[in-house]
Amino acid sequence: MAGIEVTGPLHERFDEVLTPTSLSLIERLHRELNPRRLELLQRRAERTAAIAAGAQLDFLPETADVRADDSWRVAPPAPGLEDRRVEITGPTDRKMTINALNSGAKVWLADQEDANTPLWENVVGGQLNLLDAIEGTIEFTNPDGKHYALRTDQPLATIVVRPRGWHLPEKHILVDGEPTSGGLVDFALYLATSGQNQLDRGQGPYFYLPKMESHLEARLWNDAFVIGQEALGIPRGTIRATVLIETYPAAFEMEEILYELREHSAGLNAGRWDYMFSVIKNFRTRGSDWVLPDRNSVTMTVPFMRAYTELLVRTCHKRGAHAIGGMAAFIPSRDPEINAAAFAKVQDDKTREAGDGFDGSWVAHPGMVETCRDAFTAVLGDRPNQIDRTRDDVQVTAAQLLDVASTPGEVTEAGLRGNISVGVQYLAAWLGGTGAVGINNLMEDAATAEISRSQVWQWRHNGVKLADGQQVTRELVERLIDEECAAIEQRVGADAFGGVHWAEARATFTDLSLADDYVDFLTLPAYERMP
Ligand SMILES: CC(=O)SCCNC(=O)CCNC(=O)[C@H](O)C(C)(C)COP(=O)(O)OP(=O)(O)OC[C@H]1O[C@@H](n2cnc3c(N)ncnc32)[C@H](O)[C@@H]1OP(=O)(O)O
Ligand SMILES: O=CC(=O)O
Numbered sequence: 070m071a072g073i074e075v076t077g078p079l080h081e082r083f084d085e086v087l088t089p090t091s092l093s094l095i096e097r098l099h100r101e102l103n104p105r106r107l108e109l110l111q112r113r114a115e116r117t118a119a120i121a122a123g124a125q126l127d128f129l130p131e132t133a134d135v136r137a138d139d140s141w142r143v144a145p146p147a148p149g150l151e152d153r154r155v156e157i158t159g160p161t162d163r164k165m166t167i168n169a170l171n172s173g174a175k176v177w178l179a180d181q182e183d184a185n186t187p188l189w190e191n192v193v194g195g196q197l198n199l200l201d202a203i204e205g206t207i208e209f210t211n212p213d214g215k216h217y218a219l220r221t222d223q224p225l226a227t228i229v230v231r232p233r234g235w236h237l238p239e240k241h242i243l244v245d246g247e248p249t250s251g252g253l254v255d256f257a258l259y260l261a262t263s264g265q266n267q268l269d270r271g272q273g274p275y276f277y278l279p280k281m282e283s284h285l286e287a288r289l290w291n292d293a294f295v296i297g298q299e300a301l302g303i304p305r306g307t308i309r310a311t312v313l314i315e316t317y318p319a320a321f322e323m324e325e326i327l328y329e330l331r332e333h334s335a336g337l338n339a340g341r342w343d344y345m346f347s348v349i350k351n352f353r354t355r356g357s358d359w360v361l362p363d364r365n366s367v368t369m370t371v372p373f374m375r376a377y378t379e380l381l382v383r384t385c386h387k388r389g390a391h392a393i394g395g396m397a398a399f400i401p402s403r404d405p406e407i408n409a410a411a412f413a414k415v416q417d418d419k420t421r422e423a424g425d426g427f428d429g430s431w432v433a434h435p436g437m438v439e440t441c442r443d444a445f446t447a448v449l450g451d452r453p454n455q456i457d458r459t460r461d462d463v464q465v466t467a468a469q470l471l472d473v474a475s476t477p478g479e480v481t482e483a484g485l486r487g488n489i490s491v492g493v494q495y496l497a498a499w500l501g502g503t504g505a506v507g508i509n510n511l512m513e514d515a516a517t518a519e520i521s522r523s524q525v526w527q528w529r530h531n532g533v534k535l536a537d538g539q540q541v542t543r544e545l546v547e548r549l550i551d552e553e554c555a556a557i558e559q560r561v562g563a564d565a566f567g568g569v570h571w572a573e574a575r576a577t578f579t580d581l582s583l584a585d586d587y588v589d590f591l592t593l594p595a596y597e598r599m600p
């Protein structure tokens with residue numbers, strides 16, 4: 070069918086987001102950019118196949134001139150983005166929107182990616198919450214009677230929206246009968262609904278861009294920004310975007326990504342969880358040198374992770390851009406001992422990042438805002454950032470980025486069980502509409518769950534030997550899935566575990582971890598199971 074069609078239900082107030090302006094922008098973006106999006110996804114598949122056949126990642130010869138040219142810089146920091154010493158992330162449900170804005174963080178990453186299930190109600194409802202938040206009218210009353218509203222005694226966090234990655238479709242909005250791009254839909258809905266509002270309030274439409282694999286994918290976003298600004302009469306250059314360097318290939322194109330977006334750039338972020346996932350995914354069939362140990366052993370100080378963050382800070386500061394640190398996944402606990410350990414770990418993580426030259430970092434929970442802020446203030450003092458600290462001492466080679474083999478640690482049965490349990494629990498939450506959950510005192514989201522299921526796939530595919538001598542086989546994984554699901558059932562109760570989401574989560578996890586064909590993103594088959 071020609072033209073644009075909304076097939077999702079039109080709930081109360083959805084017409085405030087699904088306006089003729091936003092729909093016509095989606096239609097234009099789809100027609101002008103979707104074919105290139107699909108081509109770039111195809112290029113990803115070709116690169117993965119080449120790596121599987123023995124190719125290696127490296128800095129690109131064809132863009133050497135961009136790296137060698139010292140004359141270019143990205144745009145100066147935009148209003149509300151000068152000081153980013155602490156950023157909180159989280160989904161855009163009504164209560165969490167208010168809590169995040171009130172948290173004392175400088176920035177709130179309003180998430181439609183890793184922390185969100187792209188349920189139609191979340192996609193459009195999240196935009197309504199952002200609209201109300203920007204207009205200052207957002208309120209919420211919990212079923213227990215607790216009332217939430219925006220604070221007036223301290224500045225609210227600057228809103229930065231993270232649209233979905235290029236891989237995700239939006240099946241409830243069709244153009245010419247085709248599903249649209251989830252990322253372009255999130256971008257267009259926010260820009261059309263709240264872009265001008267943000268400018269009227271002295272800020273702007275700001276974005277975090279996830280899961281890109283090349284500078285050509287950054288160019289596609291830049292083109293979307295140019296079209297969006299032009300279509301809506303918003304001054305060119307007022308959109309700003311921080312790119313997550315969270316795929317292995319993108320680590321070799323950091324400078325080129327900044328260059329493509331330089332007019333709209335707000336820096337880079339070290340998206341450590343998806344980065345680990347991408348390392349596993351890209352080299353999953355390349356044998357034992359590429360097998361990572363248990364998830365908990367892959368810390369930020371192992372050589373290949375260290376090389377990546379050092380290069381990120383150096384690259385950003387060379388080009389006048391913010392370098393933003395990643396997520397320490399520890400969240401507060403009611404158990405005092407676990408709680409003290411969680412705070413100490415977050416403090417160590419943020420202290421190391423601030424010392425390395427990052428300009429700010431992420432926390433998953435309002436309780437961690439102060440810890441992150443203090444660690445950065447200890448280095449920054451009153452300065453808004455340390456962009457002027459060029460890390461000329463840092464020289465990172467491709468070999469260092471690729472040095473996965475010297476990661477210390479073991480693959481253990483506890484690690485395998487943990488991956489299975491977390492993967493099934495996360496998928497059940499996701500299918501139920503919640504994209505981030507606390508499990509075992511850690512924040513779990515799509516990125517961390519991708520690591521869990523990919524490790525199970527890789528360990529089985531490579532027949533890895535566990536520390537106790539057992540080999541990871543299909544039979545072992547099936548037995549542990551049975552046992553871990555029985556343990557979950559005991560904890561949540563047979564009635565709850567009998568619900569449809571648990572059965573679907575178990576089936577999806579089993580397929581993802583045992584199928585011979587590795588699935589690129591767990592959210593793709595999970596989205597197919599969703600209305
Ligand atoms: C790899 C990556 O991409 S990281 C970025 C993506 N991931 C995320 O953004 C995850 C963000 N964090 C979260 O979603 C949550 O912290 C969770 C789900 C992990 C834990 O949430 P909860 O189980 O509600 O934790 P807890 O009970 O301790 O929360 C206490 C209060 O803080 C609020 N809160 C917790 N985390 C957040 C947050 N990130 N943003 C806003 N409010 C939050 C809760 O809503 C709750 O509010 P209330 O007291 O008014 O009811
Ligand atoms: O999005 C962040 C990550 O670590 O993944």
Ligand SMILES: [Mg+2]
Nearest residue numbers: 183340343516
């Ligand atoms: Mg991520």
